[in-house]
Amino acid sequence: MGYLYLGLAIIGEVIGTSFLKASVGFTHLIPTLISLVAYALCFYFLSLTMENVNLNIAYAIWAGLGLVLTTLIAVIYWRETINWAGLLGIALILGGVVVLNLYGGPTH
Template sequence: MGYLFLAFAILGEILGTNLLKASNGFSSTWETLGSLASYFACFYLLALAMKTVNLNVAYALWAGLGIVLTTILAVVIWKEPINLASILGIGLILLGVVILNLYGSGH
């Protein structure tokens, strides 16, 4: 159940971040309120996930997948550029997530 909470926490973080971008510096009311609500739900679900998922694994997955999926959405939806250094950095983060999941303290 913890990983399900974690998956929804990741989705909440991605939604909140994209709504934060859409809020245009908190100048758009509905996007601002949506962003704040998404972040609240995200952190609540992350806290629930950490009842059964180790902190290092939960945070690595939350941050790693959040970065990757947010980057993809930034390129696709917001038409933001990406370069080789960004892709390499994201790849290294993903490698860290895999290593923590395979060989972290819970294994």
């Protein structure tokens, strides 16, 4: 169940961040409200995740996948550009997520 909650937390993070940009500094009410609700749900589900998934694993997956999905939305929807250095940075972060998942679990 922990990874289901983690998936919901990631979705909340991506929605919250996307609507945070759409809120234009909290000057547009509907995107602002959607962003705040999405972040609240995100952190609620992230807290439920940590009942069953180690903090380091949960946070690495949450941050890493959130970063990738948010970047995709930024490039596709907002027409923002990304350069090779940005892609390399994302690849390194994803590599770190993989390493933590393979070797960062309990040692007992």
